[in-house]
């Protein structure tokens with residue numbers, strides 16, 4: 001399966017944008033034309049992952065709806081935390097190496113969709129230090145390697161949407177000051193890895209409510225692996241992580257979110273949620289390039 005959208009597995013890019021739109025037009029051919037225009041790269045170094053929310057895909061191309069695509073709904077956690085939905089229609093992740101070109105592409109997409117949509121969210125980010133989240137911890141260490149990333153991310157052959165992927169976007173706002181007040185040893189217990197070298201804590205050192213313990217999940221003996229491509233963002237106003245993941249089955253993400261929220265038998269919620277707040281959440285489907293050409 002080699003016809004996935006290339007940006008999904010891009011690891012070289014270090015400048016990013018995610019933009020989310022609610023489509024207000026009901027004219028299918030106008031919508032398709034606008035999306036075709038939006039996804040034309042402004043430069044050969046730019047990669048774009050385009051994905052569709054369920055409601056929009058049902059409207060513009062119902063035959064291409066993969067079985068497991070659903071709208072994300074707000075989840076309330078047993079311990080008072082919440083993950084809100086901002087589910088809408090159209091999702092773009094832009095990856096590049098030059099901030100000017102990533103911005104040019106962002107504007108191109110926005111202008112192509114102007115008049116038929118509203119911007120729901122648009123966030124810029126970049127690779128921070130050696131792939132670290134703003135907490136200072138390396139993000140992505142346990143991502144599946146080599147061939148395994150394709151198995152984790154891509155919808156398998158024979159399933160509707162094969163070669164495509166289910167996408168989950170979730171914007172998080174950090175209370176960095178609160179996190180940074182913790183001694184490093186305590187921060188490491190929140191995450192479940194060491195700070196400098198990103199070594200997973202072992203045995204009794206690993207708390208059940210560390211982020212790694214909550215997200216390193218198995219179901220019926222199958223490891224719920226996902227392919228993460230999150231990026232940090234920051235300004236004097238807001239700091240956080242644009243969490244982005246690609247998965248062969250959204251159930252894998254659902255399980256991890258439930259485990260983070262404490263909505264599982266053991267009832268432990270993720271310590272990370274004491275320092276960071278989810279402010280958006282949405283599922284979409286990024287079809288293979290072959291299927292995308294048919295949809296559009």
Ligand code: HEM
Nearest residue numbers: 133137138139140141142143172212215216241243256276
């Ligand atoms: C691991 C940060 C949200 C899924 C990690 C690690 C860090 C991190 C530092 C350890 C290094 C690594 O393996 O990448 C964050 C931050 C988040 C966040 C700062 C938001 C505030 C999420 C969410 C999910 C998730 C919402 C799931 C939907 C995972 C997974 C792992 C991981 C699957 C690897 C677990 C393993 O198998 O060891 N994250 N994460 N993370 N995170 Fe997150």
Ligand code: MG
Nearest residue numbers: 142200212216
């Ligand atoms: Mg592990």
